[in-house]
Amino acid sequence: MANVTAADVKRLRELTGSGMMDCKNALVDAEGDFEKAVETLRLKGAKDVGKRAERTAGNGLVAEYFKGEGDGTLLELNCETDFVAKNESFIELADKITKFAAESGVADVPALLGAEIEPGKTVQALIEQNSATIGEKLELRRFVHFTGAYVASYLHKSDPQLPPTTGVLVQLDKVDPQVARDVAQQIAAMAPKYLTFEEIPADVIEKERALAETKTRExxxxxxxxxxxVDGRVNAYLRDFVLLEQAFVKDNKKTIAKLLDEAGVKVERFVRFKVGQA
Known part of the structure:
Protein backbone atom coordinates (compact mmCIF):
# COMPACT_ATOMS: atom_id res chain seq x y z
CA MET A 1 0.00 0.00 0.00
CA ALA A 2 1.27 3.46 -0.93
CA ASN A 3 2.36 5.81 1.83
CA VAL A 4 -0.24 8.61 1.82
CA THR A 5 0.94 11.71 3.68
CA ALA A 6 -1.08 14.56 5.16
CA ALA A 7 0.47 16.83 2.53
CA ASP A 8 -0.87 14.57 -0.22
CA VAL A 9 -4.35 14.65 1.26
CA LYS A 10 -4.22 18.45 1.63
CA ARG A 11 -3.09 18.85 -1.97
CA LEU A 12 -5.90 16.64 -3.28
CA ARG A 13 -8.43 18.46 -1.15
CA GLU A 14 -7.29 21.82 -2.50
CA LEU A 15 -7.43 20.44 -6.03
CA THR A 16 -10.92 18.94 -5.80
CA GLY A 17 -12.66 20.59 -2.84
CA SER A 18 -13.64 17.15 -1.52
CA GLY A 19 -13.68 16.18 2.16
CA MET A 20 -10.50 15.22 4.00
CA MET A 21 -11.45 11.55 4.57
CA ASP A 22 -12.76 11.18 1.01
CA CYS A 23 -9.42 12.45 -0.29
CA LYS A 24 -7.44 10.14 1.98
CA ASN A 25 -9.49 7.08 1.00
CA ALA A 26 -9.27 7.96 -2.70
CA LEU A 27 -5.48 8.20 -2.48
CA VAL A 28 -5.23 4.92 -0.62
CA ASP A 29 -7.46 3.18 -3.17
CA ALA A 30 -5.42 4.71 -6.00
CA GLU A 31 -2.14 3.73 -4.30
CA GLY A 32 -0.98 7.33 -4.29
CA ASP A 33 -1.78 8.03 -7.96
CA PHE A 34 -3.25 11.55 -8.05
CA GLU A 35 -4.97 11.19 -11.41
CA LYS A 36 -6.68 7.98 -10.33
CA ALA A 37 -7.64 9.57 -7.02
CA VAL A 38 -9.23 12.53 -8.80
CA GLU A 39 -11.16 10.17 -11.06
CA THR A 40 -12.31 8.18 -8.02
CA LEU A 41 -13.63 11.35 -6.40
CA ARG A 42 -15.36 12.37 -9.64
CA LEU A 43 -17.05 9.01 -9.90
CA LYS A 44 -18.10 9.16 -6.28
CA GLY A 45 -19.39 12.67 -6.80
CA ALA A 46 -21.33 11.71 -9.92
CA LYS A 47 -22.98 8.86 -8.06
CA ASP A 48 -24.02 11.18 -5.23
CA VAL A 49 -25.34 14.09 -7.31
CA GLY A 50 -28.95 13.11 -6.61
CA LYS A 51 -28.32 13.04 -2.86
CA ARG A 52 -26.70 16.49 -2.99
CA ALA A 53 -29.73 17.99 -4.74
CA GLU A 54 -31.62 18.25 -1.43
CA ARG A 55 -28.76 19.91 0.42
CA THR A 56 -28.50 23.66 0.85
CA ALA A 57 -26.05 25.68 -1.19
CA GLY A 58 -25.76 28.57 1.26
CA ASN A 59 -22.20 29.64 0.52
CA GLY A 60 -20.61 30.83 -2.68
CA LEU A 61 -19.48 34.02 -4.36
CA VAL A 62 -20.47 36.96 -6.52
CA ALA A 63 -18.54 37.42 -9.77
CA GLU A 64 -18.49 40.20 -12.36
CA TYR A 65 -17.53 40.70 -15.98
CA PHE A 66 -17.29 43.91 -18.01
CA LYS A 67 -17.17 44.23 -21.79
CA GLY A 68 -16.78 47.99 -21.49
CA GLU A 69 -17.70 50.92 -19.26
CA GLY A 70 -21.33 50.64 -20.40
CA ASP A 71 -21.70 46.86 -20.26
CA GLY A 72 -21.46 44.87 -17.02
CA THR A 73 -22.65 41.52 -15.67
CA LEU A 74 -23.03 40.32 -12.09
CA LEU A 75 -23.59 36.67 -11.15
CA GLU A 76 -24.06 34.61 -7.98
CA LEU A 77 -22.86 31.01 -7.89
CA ASN A 78 -23.59 28.97 -4.76
CA CYS A 79 -21.97 26.00 -3.06
CA GLU A 80 -22.37 24.30 0.32
CA THR A 81 -19.21 25.31 2.21
CA ASP A 82 -16.87 28.28 2.37
CA PHE A 83 -14.01 25.85 1.77
CA VAL A 84 -15.31 25.21 -1.75
CA ALA A 85 -16.17 28.91 -2.22
CA LYS A 86 -12.47 29.75 -2.13
CA ASN A 87 -11.46 26.76 -4.23
CA GLU A 88 -9.67 27.90 -7.39
CA SER A 89 -11.68 25.64 -9.69
CA PHE A 90 -14.96 26.97 -8.25
CA ILE A 91 -13.84 30.57 -8.75
CA GLU A 92 -12.75 29.80 -12.31
CA LEU A 93 -16.13 28.18 -13.00
CA ALA A 94 -17.94 31.29 -11.77
CA ASP A 95 -15.76 33.58 -13.88
CA LYS A 96 -16.28 31.42 -16.97
CA ILE A 97 -20.07 31.38 -16.61
CA THR A 98 -20.21 35.11 -15.87
CA LYS A 99 -18.26 35.93 -19.02
CA PHE A 100 -20.45 33.61 -21.06
CA ALA A 101 -23.61 35.19 -19.61
CA ALA A 102 -22.33 38.62 -20.67
CA GLU A 103 -21.43 37.55 -24.19
CA SER A 104 -24.35 35.21 -24.94
CA GLY A 105 -27.11 37.76 -24.45
CA VAL A 106 -29.42 35.34 -22.59
CA ALA A 107 -32.19 36.97 -20.60
CA ASP A 108 -32.62 34.81 -17.50
CA VAL A 109 -31.25 31.90 -15.48
CA PRO A 110 -33.21 29.12 -17.23
CA ALA A 111 -32.00 30.37 -20.62
CA LEU A 112 -28.43 30.61 -19.34
CA LEU A 113 -28.50 27.10 -17.87
CA GLY A 114 -29.76 25.71 -21.18
CA ALA A 115 -27.24 27.58 -23.33
CA GLU A 116 -24.27 25.72 -24.83
CA ILE A 117 -21.12 27.05 -23.20
CA GLU A 118 -18.85 24.40 -24.75
CA PRO A 119 -19.43 22.23 -27.82
CA GLY A 120 -22.17 19.80 -26.83
CA LYS A 121 -22.25 20.99 -23.20
CA THR A 122 -24.74 23.36 -21.57
CA VAL A 123 -24.03 25.57 -18.59
CA GLN A 124 -26.16 23.21 -16.48
CA ALA A 125 -24.08 20.23 -17.59
CA LEU A 126 -20.87 22.10 -16.84
CA ILE A 127 -22.11 22.91 -13.34
CA GLU A 128 -23.10 19.29 -12.75
CA GLN A 129 -19.70 18.12 -13.97
CA ASN A 130 -17.96 20.41 -11.50
CA SER A 131 -20.38 19.40 -8.77
CA ALA A 132 -19.41 15.78 -9.30
CA THR A 133 -15.71 16.61 -9.14
CA ILE A 134 -15.92 18.89 -6.12
CA GLY A 135 -18.40 16.75 -4.21
CA GLU A 136 -20.87 19.50 -3.29
CA LYS A 137 -24.13 20.84 -4.64
CA LEU A 138 -23.43 23.82 -6.91
CA GLU A 139 -26.17 26.19 -7.98
CA LEU A 140 -26.35 29.15 -10.34
CA ARG A 141 -28.71 31.35 -8.37
CA ARG A 142 -29.02 34.59 -10.35
CA PHE A 143 -27.37 37.02 -12.70
CA VAL A 144 -28.03 40.40 -14.27
CA HIS A 145 -26.64 42.12 -17.35
CA PHE A 146 -26.75 45.92 -17.60
CA THR A 147 -25.99 48.00 -20.69
CA GLY A 148 -26.19 51.79 -20.75
CA ALA A 149 -24.21 55.02 -20.70
CA TYR A 150 -22.14 53.92 -17.71
CA VAL A 151 -22.20 50.74 -15.62
CA ALA A 152 -20.07 50.23 -12.52
CA SER A 153 -19.74 47.63 -9.79
CA TYR A 154 -18.55 47.10 -6.26
CA LEU A 155 -17.60 43.73 -4.77
CA HIS A 156 -17.25 43.31 -1.02
CA LYS A 157 -15.41 40.60 0.89
CA SER A 158 -16.75 39.89 4.37
CA ASP A 159 -13.70 37.68 4.93
CA PRO A 160 -10.32 38.46 3.29
CA GLN A 161 -9.71 34.72 2.90
CA LEU A 162 -12.88 34.25 0.85
CA PRO A 163 -14.08 35.59 -2.52
CA PRO A 164 -16.63 38.44 -2.61
CA THR A 165 -20.01 37.56 -1.10
CA THR A 166 -21.74 40.89 -1.79
CA GLY A 167 -21.87 42.49 -5.22
CA VAL A 168 -23.51 45.61 -6.62
CA LEU A 169 -24.11 46.68 -10.20
CA VAL A 170 -25.28 50.25 -10.82
CA GLN A 171 -26.15 52.02 -14.05
CA LEU A 172 -25.83 55.81 -14.46
CA ASP A 173 -27.05 58.05 -17.27
CA LYS A 174 -23.52 59.44 -17.81
CA VAL A 175 -19.90 58.60 -17.03
CA ASP A 176 -18.92 59.48 -13.47
CA PRO A 177 -16.64 56.87 -11.85
CA GLN A 178 -16.50 58.54 -8.44
CA VAL A 179 -20.25 58.93 -8.04
CA ALA A 180 -20.79 55.41 -9.37
CA ARG A 181 -18.41 53.99 -6.78
CA ASP A 182 -19.93 56.04 -3.95
CA VAL A 183 -23.44 54.89 -4.89
CA ALA A 184 -22.38 51.26 -5.34
CA GLN A 185 -20.74 51.23 -1.91
CA GLN A 186 -23.84 52.86 -0.45
CA ILE A 187 -26.00 50.10 -1.92
CA ALA A 188 -23.66 47.40 -0.62
CA ALA A 189 -23.70 48.84 2.90
CA MET A 190 -27.32 49.98 3.25
CA ALA A 191 -29.14 47.40 1.09
CA PRO A 192 -31.87 49.54 -0.49
CA LYS A 193 -34.57 47.61 -2.33
CA TYR A 194 -35.96 50.39 -4.51
CA LEU A 195 -34.64 53.40 -6.40
CA THR A 196 -37.64 55.68 -5.71
CA PHE A 197 -40.85 55.60 -3.66
CA GLU A 198 -42.76 55.08 -6.90
CA GLU A 199 -41.11 51.68 -7.36
CA ILE A 200 -42.47 50.28 -4.09
CA PRO A 201 -45.28 47.79 -4.84
CA ALA A 202 -48.73 48.81 -3.60
CA ASP A 203 -49.13 45.62 -1.56
CA VAL A 204 -45.90 46.37 0.33
CA ILE A 205 -47.16 49.86 1.22
CA GLU A 206 -50.57 48.58 2.27
CA LYS A 207 -49.07 45.88 4.46
CA GLU A 208 -46.86 48.41 6.23
CA ARG A 209 -49.78 50.82 6.54
CA ALA A 210 -51.92 48.14 8.20
CA LEU A 211 -49.17 47.37 10.72
CA ALA A 212 -48.61 51.05 11.46
CA GLU A 213 -52.33 51.65 11.96
CA THR A 214 -52.67 48.70 14.32
CA LYS A 215 -49.72 49.90 16.38
CA THR A 216 -51.03 53.48 16.45
CA ARG A 217 -54.49 52.43 17.61
CA GLU A 218 -53.03 50.16 20.29
CA VAL A 230 -49.67 56.35 10.11
CA ASP A 231 -48.49 58.26 7.04
CA GLY A 232 -45.45 59.48 8.92
CA ARG A 233 -44.56 56.05 10.24
CA VAL A 234 -44.99 54.36 6.87
CA ASN A 235 -42.86 56.95 5.08
CA ALA A 236 -40.16 56.82 7.76
CA TYR A 237 -40.00 53.03 7.60
CA LEU A 238 -39.96 52.73 3.82
CA ARG A 239 -37.47 55.58 3.36
CA ASP A 240 -34.71 53.28 4.59
CA PHE A 241 -35.34 50.98 1.62
CA VAL A 242 -35.35 53.71 -1.04
CA LEU A 243 -31.90 54.53 -2.40
CA LEU A 244 -32.57 58.18 -3.26
CA GLU A 245 -34.02 58.82 0.21
CA GLN A 246 -31.15 57.29 2.17
CA ALA A 247 -28.59 59.42 3.96
CA PHE A 248 -25.23 59.26 2.20
CA VAL A 249 -22.96 57.06 4.36
CA LYS A 250 -19.94 59.31 3.72
CA ASP A 251 -21.88 62.49 4.63
CA ASN A 252 -25.14 61.91 6.50
CA LYS A 253 -26.11 65.58 6.09
CA LYS A 254 -27.10 64.89 2.50
CA THR A 255 -29.24 62.25 0.83
CA ILE A 256 -28.23 60.17 -2.18
CA ALA A 257 -30.69 62.26 -4.20
CA LYS A 258 -28.76 65.39 -3.18
CA LEU A 259 -25.42 63.75 -4.00
CA LEU A 260 -26.63 62.88 -7.49
CA ASP A 261 -28.19 66.30 -8.02
CA GLU A 262 -24.93 68.03 -7.13
CA ALA A 263 -23.07 65.83 -9.62
CA GLY A 264 -25.69 66.19 -12.33
CA VAL A 265 -26.03 62.41 -12.58
CA LYS A 266 -28.99 60.03 -12.43
CA VAL A 267 -29.09 56.40 -11.31
CA GLU A 268 -31.11 54.46 -13.85
CA ARG A 269 -31.13 51.09 -12.08
CA PHE A 270 -29.17 48.96 -9.65
CA VAL A 271 -28.99 45.46 -8.22
CA ARG A 272 -27.44 44.04 -5.07
CA PHE A 273 -26.55 40.37 -4.62
CA LYS A 274 -25.57 38.97 -1.23
CA VAL A 275 -24.82 35.27 -1.09
CA GLY A 276 -27.55 33.39 0.72
CA GLN A 277 -30.01 36.29 0.79
CA ALA A 278 -33.01 37.12 -1.40
Whole structure:
Protein backbone atom coordinates (compact mmCIF):
# COMPACT_ATOMS: atom_id res chain seq x y z
CA MET A 1 0.00 0.00 0.00
CA ALA A 2 1.27 3.46 -0.93
CA ASN A 3 2.36 5.81 1.83
CA VAL A 4 -0.24 8.61 1.82
CA THR A 5 0.94 11.71 3.68
CA ALA A 6 -1.08 14.56 5.16
CA ALA A 7 0.47 16.83 2.53
CA ASP A 8 -0.87 14.57 -0.22
CA VAL A 9 -4.35 14.65 1.26
CA LYS A 10 -4.22 18.45 1.63
CA ARG A 11 -3.09 18.85 -1.97
CA LEU A 12 -5.90 16.64 -3.28
CA ARG A 13 -8.43 18.46 -1.15
CA GLU A 14 -7.29 21.82 -2.50
CA LEU A 15 -7.43 20.44 -6.03
CA THR A 16 -10.92 18.94 -5.80
CA GLY A 17 -12.66 20.59 -2.84
CA SER A 18 -13.64 17.15 -1.52
CA GLY A 19 -13.68 16.18 2.16
CA MET A 20 -10.50 15.22 4.00
CA MET A 21 -11.45 11.55 4.57
CA ASP A 22 -12.76 11.18 1.01
CA CYS A 23 -9.42 12.45 -0.29
CA LYS A 24 -7.44 10.14 1.98
CA ASN A 25 -9.49 7.08 1.00
CA ALA A 26 -9.27 7.96 -2.70
CA LEU A 27 -5.48 8.20 -2.48
CA VAL A 28 -5.23 4.92 -0.62
CA ASP A 29 -7.46 3.18 -3.17
CA ALA A 30 -5.42 4.71 -6.00
CA GLU A 31 -2.14 3.73 -4.30
CA GLY A 32 -0.98 7.33 -4.29
CA ASP A 33 -1.78 8.03 -7.96
CA PHE A 34 -3.25 11.55 -8.05
CA GLU A 35 -4.97 11.19 -11.41
CA LYS A 36 -6.68 7.98 -10.33
CA ALA A 37 -7.64 9.57 -7.02
CA VAL A 38 -9.23 12.53 -8.80
CA GLU A 39 -11.16 10.17 -11.06
CA THR A 40 -12.31 8.18 -8.02
CA LEU A 41 -13.63 11.35 -6.40
CA ARG A 42 -15.36 12.37 -9.64
CA LEU A 43 -17.05 9.01 -9.90
CA LYS A 44 -18.10 9.16 -6.28
CA GLY A 45 -19.39 12.67 -6.80
CA ALA A 46 -21.33 11.71 -9.92
CA LYS A 47 -22.98 8.86 -8.06
CA ASP A 48 -24.02 11.18 -5.23
CA VAL A 49 -25.34 14.09 -7.31
CA GLY A 50 -28.95 13.11 -6.61
CA LYS A 51 -28.32 13.04 -2.86
CA ARG A 52 -26.70 16.49 -2.99
CA ALA A 53 -29.73 17.99 -4.74
CA GLU A 54 -31.62 18.25 -1.43
CA ARG A 55 -28.76 19.91 0.42
CA THR A 56 -28.50 23.66 0.85
CA ALA A 57 -26.05 25.68 -1.19
CA GLY A 58 -25.76 28.57 1.26
CA ASN A 59 -22.20 29.64 0.52
CA GLY A 60 -20.61 30.83 -2.68
CA LEU A 61 -19.48 34.02 -4.36
CA VAL A 62 -20.47 36.96 -6.52
CA ALA A 63 -18.54 37.42 -9.77
CA GLU A 64 -18.49 40.20 -12.36
CA TYR A 65 -17.53 40.70 -15.98
CA PHE A 66 -17.29 43.91 -18.01
CA LYS A 67 -17.17 44.23 -21.79
CA GLY A 68 -16.78 47.99 -21.49
CA GLU A 69 -17.70 50.92 -19.26
CA GLY A 70 -21.33 50.64 -20.40
CA ASP A 71 -21.70 46.86 -20.26
CA GLY A 72 -21.46 44.87 -17.02
CA THR A 73 -22.65 41.52 -15.67
CA LEU A 74 -23.03 40.32 -12.09
CA LEU A 75 -23.59 36.67 -11.15
CA GLU A 76 -24.06 34.61 -7.98
CA LEU A 77 -22.86 31.01 -7.89
CA ASN A 78 -23.59 28.97 -4.76
CA CYS A 79 -21.97 26.00 -3.06
CA GLU A 80 -22.37 24.30 0.32
CA THR A 81 -19.21 25.31 2.21
CA ASP A 82 -16.87 28.28 2.37
CA PHE A 83 -14.01 25.85 1.77
CA VAL A 84 -15.31 25.21 -1.75
CA ALA A 85 -16.17 28.91 -2.22
CA LYS A 86 -12.47 29.75 -2.13
CA ASN A 87 -11.46 26.76 -4.23
CA GLU A 88 -9.67 27.90 -7.39
CA SER A 89 -11.68 25.64 -9.69
CA PHE A 90 -14.96 26.97 -8.25
CA ILE A 91 -13.84 30.57 -8.75
CA GLU A 92 -12.75 29.80 -12.31
CA LEU A 93 -16.13 28.18 -13.00
CA ALA A 94 -17.94 31.29 -11.77
CA ASP A 95 -15.76 33.58 -13.88
CA LYS A 96 -16.28 31.42 -16.97
CA ILE A 97 -20.07 31.38 -16.61
CA THR A 98 -20.21 35.11 -15.87
CA LYS A 99 -18.26 35.93 -19.02
CA PHE A 100 -20.45 33.61 -21.06
CA ALA A 101 -23.61 35.19 -19.61
CA ALA A 102 -22.33 38.62 -20.67
CA GLU A 103 -21.43 37.55 -24.19
CA SER A 104 -24.35 35.21 -24.94
CA GLY A 105 -27.11 37.76 -24.45
CA VAL A 106 -29.42 35.34 -22.59
CA ALA A 107 -32.19 36.97 -20.60
CA ASP A 108 -32.62 34.81 -17.50
CA VAL A 109 -31.25 31.90 -15.48
CA PRO A 110 -33.21 29.12 -17.23
CA ALA A 111 -32.00 30.37 -20.62
CA LEU A 112 -28.43 30.61 -19.34
CA LEU A 113 -28.50 27.10 -17.87
CA GLY A 114 -29.76 25.71 -21.18
CA ALA A 115 -27.24 27.58 -23.33
CA GLU A 116 -24.27 25.72 -24.83
CA ILE A 117 -21.12 27.05 -23.20
CA GLU A 118 -18.85 24.40 -24.75
CA PRO A 119 -19.43 22.23 -27.82
CA GLY A 120 -22.17 19.80 -26.83
CA LYS A 121 -22.25 20.99 -23.20
CA THR A 122 -24.74 23.36 -21.57
CA VAL A 123 -24.03 25.57 -18.59
CA GLN A 124 -26.16 23.21 -16.48
CA ALA A 125 -24.08 20.23 -17.59
CA LEU A 126 -20.87 22.10 -16.84
CA ILE A 127 -22.11 22.91 -13.34
CA GLU A 128 -23.10 19.29 -12.75
CA GLN A 129 -19.70 18.12 -13.97
CA ASN A 130 -17.96 20.41 -11.50
CA SER A 131 -20.38 19.40 -8.77
CA ALA A 132 -19.41 15.78 -9.30
CA THR A 133 -15.71 16.61 -9.14
CA ILE A 134 -15.92 18.89 -6.12
CA GLY A 135 -18.40 16.75 -4.21
CA GLU A 136 -20.87 19.50 -3.29
CA LYS A 137 -24.13 20.84 -4.64
CA LEU A 138 -23.43 23.82 -6.91
CA GLU A 139 -26.17 26.19 -7.98
CA LEU A 140 -26.35 29.15 -10.34
CA ARG A 141 -28.71 31.35 -8.37
CA ARG A 142 -29.02 34.59 -10.35
CA PHE A 143 -27.37 37.02 -12.70
CA VAL A 144 -28.03 40.40 -14.27
CA HIS A 145 -26.64 42.12 -17.35
CA PHE A 146 -26.75 45.92 -17.60
CA THR A 147 -25.99 48.00 -20.69
CA GLY A 148 -26.19 51.79 -20.75
CA ALA A 149 -24.21 55.02 -20.70
CA TYR A 150 -22.14 53.92 -17.71
CA VAL A 151 -22.20 50.74 -15.62
CA ALA A 152 -20.07 50.23 -12.52
CA SER A 153 -19.74 47.63 -9.79
CA TYR A 154 -18.55 47.10 -6.26
CA LEU A 155 -17.60 43.73 -4.77
CA HIS A 156 -17.25 43.31 -1.02
CA LYS A 157 -15.41 40.60 0.89
CA SER A 158 -16.75 39.89 4.37
CA ASP A 159 -13.70 37.68 4.93
CA PRO A 160 -10.32 38.46 3.29
CA GLN A 161 -9.71 34.72 2.90
CA LEU A 162 -12.88 34.25 0.85
CA PRO A 163 -14.08 35.59 -2.52
CA PRO A 164 -16.63 38.44 -2.61
CA THR A 165 -20.01 37.56 -1.10
CA THR A 166 -21.74 40.89 -1.79
CA GLY A 167 -21.87 42.49 -5.22
CA VAL A 168 -23.51 45.61 -6.62
CA LEU A 169 -24.11 46.68 -10.20
CA VAL A 170 -25.28 50.25 -10.82
CA GLN A 171 -26.15 52.02 -14.05
CA LEU A 172 -25.83 55.81 -14.46
CA ASP A 173 -27.05 58.05 -17.27
CA LYS A 174 -23.52 59.44 -17.81
CA VAL A 175 -19.90 58.60 -17.03
CA ASP A 176 -18.92 59.48 -13.47
CA PRO A 177 -16.64 56.87 -11.85
CA GLN A 178 -16.50 58.54 -8.44
CA VAL A 179 -20.25 58.93 -8.04
CA ALA A 180 -20.79 55.41 -9.37
CA ARG A 181 -18.41 53.99 -6.78
CA ASP A 182 -19.93 56.04 -3.95
CA VAL A 183 -23.44 54.89 -4.89
CA ALA A 184 -22.38 51.26 -5.34
CA GLN A 185 -20.74 51.23 -1.91
CA GLN A 186 -23.84 52.86 -0.45
CA ILE A 187 -26.00 50.10 -1.92
CA ALA A 188 -23.66 47.40 -0.62
CA ALA A 189 -23.70 48.84 2.90
CA MET A 190 -27.32 49.98 3.25
CA ALA A 191 -29.14 47.40 1.09
CA PRO A 192 -31.87 49.54 -0.49
CA LYS A 193 -34.57 47.61 -2.33
CA TYR A 194 -35.96 50.39 -4.51
CA LEU A 195 -34.64 53.40 -6.40
CA THR A 196 -37.64 55.68 -5.71
CA PHE A 197 -40.85 55.60 -3.66
CA GLU A 198 -42.76 55.08 -6.90
CA GLU A 199 -41.11 51.68 -7.36
CA ILE A 200 -42.47 50.28 -4.09
CA PRO A 201 -45.28 47.79 -4.84
CA ALA A 202 -48.73 48.81 -3.60
CA ASP A 203 -49.13 45.62 -1.56
CA VAL A 204 -45.90 46.37 0.33
CA ILE A 205 -47.16 49.86 1.22
CA GLU A 206 -50.57 48.58 2.27
CA LYS A 207 -49.07 45.88 4.46
CA GLU A 208 -46.86 48.41 6.23
CA ARG A 209 -49.78 50.82 6.54
CA ALA A 210 -51.92 48.14 8.20
CA LEU A 211 -49.17 47.37 10.72
CA ALA A 212 -48.61 51.05 11.46
CA GLU A 213 -52.33 51.65 11.96
CA THR A 214 -52.67 48.70 14.32
CA LYS A 215 -49.72 49.90 16.38
CA THR A 216 -51.03 53.48 16.45
CA ARG A 217 -54.49 52.43 17.61
CA GLU A 218 -53.03 50.16 20.29
CA UNK A 219 -51.14 53.19 21.62
CA UNK A 220 -54.46 54.99 22.08
CA UNK A 221 -53.73 57.90 19.75
CA UNK A 222 -56.62 60.29 19.01
CA UNK A 223 -58.76 59.13 16.08
CA UNK A 224 -58.32 62.44 14.28
CA UNK A 225 -54.55 62.10 14.36
CA UNK A 226 -54.26 58.46 13.35
CA UNK A 227 -54.10 58.96 9.56
CA UNK A 228 -51.32 61.53 9.83
CA UNK A 229 -49.34 59.43 12.30
CA VAL A 230 -49.67 56.35 10.11
CA ASP A 231 -48.49 58.26 7.04
CA GLY A 232 -45.45 59.48 8.92
CA ARG A 233 -44.56 56.05 10.24
CA VAL A 234 -44.99 54.36 6.87
CA ASN A 235 -42.86 56.95 5.08
CA ALA A 236 -40.16 56.82 7.76
CA TYR A 237 -40.00 53.03 7.60
CA LEU A 238 -39.96 52.73 3.82
CA ARG A 239 -37.47 55.58 3.36
CA ASP A 240 -34.71 53.28 4.59
CA PHE A 241 -35.34 50.98 1.62
CA VAL A 242 -35.35 53.71 -1.04
CA LEU A 243 -31.90 54.53 -2.40
CA LEU A 244 -32.57 58.18 -3.26
CA GLU A 245 -34.02 58.82 0.21
CA GLN A 246 -31.15 57.29 2.17
CA ALA A 247 -28.59 59.42 3.96
CA PHE A 248 -25.23 59.26 2.20
CA VAL A 249 -22.96 57.06 4.36
CA LYS A 250 -19.94 59.31 3.72
CA ASP A 251 -21.88 62.49 4.63
CA ASN A 252 -25.14 61.91 6.50
CA LYS A 253 -26.11 65.58 6.09
CA LYS A 254 -27.10 64.89 2.50
CA THR A 255 -29.24 62.25 0.83
CA ILE A 256 -28.23 60.17 -2.18
CA ALA A 257 -30.69 62.26 -4.20
CA LYS A 258 -28.76 65.39 -3.18
CA LEU A 259 -25.42 63.75 -4.00
CA LEU A 260 -26.63 62.88 -7.49
CA ASP A 261 -28.19 66.30 -8.02
CA GLU A 262 -24.93 68.03 -7.13
CA ALA A 263 -23.07 65.83 -9.62
CA GLY A 264 -25.69 66.19 -12.33
CA VAL A 265 -26.03 62.41 -12.58
CA LYS A 266 -28.99 60.03 -12.43
CA VAL A 267 -29.09 56.40 -11.31
CA GLU A 268 -31.11 54.46 -13.85
CA ARG A 269 -31.13 51.09 -12.08
CA PHE A 270 -29.17 48.96 -9.65
CA VAL A 271 -28.99 45.46 -8.22
CA ARG A 272 -27.44 44.04 -5.07
CA PHE A 273 -26.55 40.37 -4.62
CA LYS A 274 -25.57 38.97 -1.23
CA VAL A 275 -24.82 35.27 -1.09
CA GLY A 276 -27.55 33.39 0.72
CA GLN A 277 -30.01 36.29 0.79
CA ALA A 278 -33.01 37.12 -1.40
Missing amino acids: EGKPEAAIAKI
